[in-house]
Amino acid sequence: MMEVELSSAHRSQQDMNLIDILWRQDIDLGAEREVFDLSLRQKEDELRRQRELEEENRLHLLREQDKALLEQLELDEETGEFMPCLLPSEPELPNTEGNQNTIFSRVDGDALSFDECMQLLAETFPFVETIELPHPPPAHIMPSPSIGNSRPDMLTSQQSPVAQNPMLSALLAPHKAPIAVPVSLEPAPVDVEQAWMELLSLPELQQNLKMQVSDILDQNGYTSTSMPLEVQDPNYSFYLPELPGLVTNIDTTPPVLLINNFKGMVPPDNLNQMTLKPPELNTTYTTDSLCKLFYTDHSNTKPSSPMLSYTSNEAEKEVRHKPLEPSEIHVPQFSLTDGHSSATEFLDSDSGLSMDNVSSPMKSHQDDSSMGYSDSDLEEMDSNRSEYREMFSLSLHGEEQQSSPFNTGPVSHFPADSLPYPKSELIEGNGHNQRPFTKDKSRRRSAGYQSRLSRDEQRAKALGIPFAVELIINLPVDDFNELMSKHQLNEVQLVLIRDIRRRGKNKVAAQNCRKRKMESISGLEGELEALCEKKAHLLRESAQRNGSLKELKEQLGSLYLEVFSRLRDEEGKPYSPSDYSLQQTSDGSMFLVPRVKKTLKGEDK
DNA sequence: ATGCCATGTCATATC
């Protein structure tokens, strides 16, 4: 393989074909085409850039349409639904002083559209220049000089560096939803880190990034390997593969950080606690500084935590000392596949067996703890490991299903009233802007096993199954089969639907079974109690009758003695009770019988 | 740290 690589620069077409064959043979071993042939890689890069330019033009048109549509919509924070905008399309601008603290808050109600965010990003951080593309970007790609004209409607897409950058355009293109992040539209001093954090908190951006990165990886032959993202170490940039057209200079390219920090996302609620000073705008961004920045939410919230230093140091040590396995070093898929390379694995993910062997984003998330998660956070993360794994695997696999009606972002192609799932779940499931778990255990407790219930819902969403789980489970078999026949479903979807139906029915059956068992147990307990009561009653009755019997015997003895004492012989003397006894025949006649035998026996003795 | 409990899931039997 080394020989091939060394001589690849002068490869003839025949050799290239041979290389291609060899590469295809070695692809199972994880080898990449770029390893073999530099010229081929360059050729592919050119083709890819050409495609990107075409895609850019197409996406630009789409974005214009989306923009027009989204101006009429706003995101309902509670339901996650996109509601027609009741307020004027020009949101009131928060005062400049409050910008630093409110710009990242998602609860204030003001919304920053996705385009605005990306505009802000592009203008604040003209990273186009830092990306080392195989070929220089087109000359017309220039960073925006100022943030002042940050209104997207003030700039045409041609003027926007975002639109002009093929990569950014590709990353931004599929968005369809407005982002509920308040922002000042004035030329307030927004520093780079703030801009990035703001963007990092956008689920749509995360979604788009993942999809676009997936596309880029696909184009570069990275889809055949499903490598989990294991490395969240500050040095993870060294583990990144050489992605042509993507990024190789990590230290100064926030987009890579953006891509790599999905799981370590700063919770939006904490973002507003971050205050960064504008002078940092010109800070040289190293990987460490950015990582620290992105992972310091808890250090901000718990500045006095005595565990913090331990967590930061010890956990980081663990991360650094952890031997890296080959599968962990390659990160071409980031978290896009989460180690699940097949739908079958994905479907079995709830078994709890296969997951243990999968390098999970949770692990990387734990690794992120070295950047400021407290000890309690680590504990919480650990307890939610499987949940977290699944959440990622589900949503990410869903994005690979391009046929899915749910894969186009938060705004589904389904009509709003025909969405089989609550739209809030769609947004929540696809956007990773929120921590997948909450520290509010009481809330989780009160929710019971809703999270378990939602597993299948998430799976269904991920695979783009256009039915509600409840429908799948509760529909009569005929209606169910009819429903299945009415929709074009692939094998994976059908398998999942039948599994969902089986599990759902079995869950209800188990509940009924346990209910019956409990009822049976309680019935038996009641029966036992009744029997005990009956037994006690009978014992009392027996004792009472024994008493009566004893009394009757005593009365009979007294009567006998009285009768016997009144008997007289021929001489008028009373009979001795020891010599005679009174006996009664069956007809009621009484006889005085001498105790002869007893006397004789006594004489014999 | 550990045990208990509730629940989900699977495998299998039965209807």
Added chain:
DNA sequence: GCGATATGACATGGC
């Protein structure tokens, strides 16, 4: 034979 249901066993998470 197939699907629904029942149930024992096990896993998991919360307390």
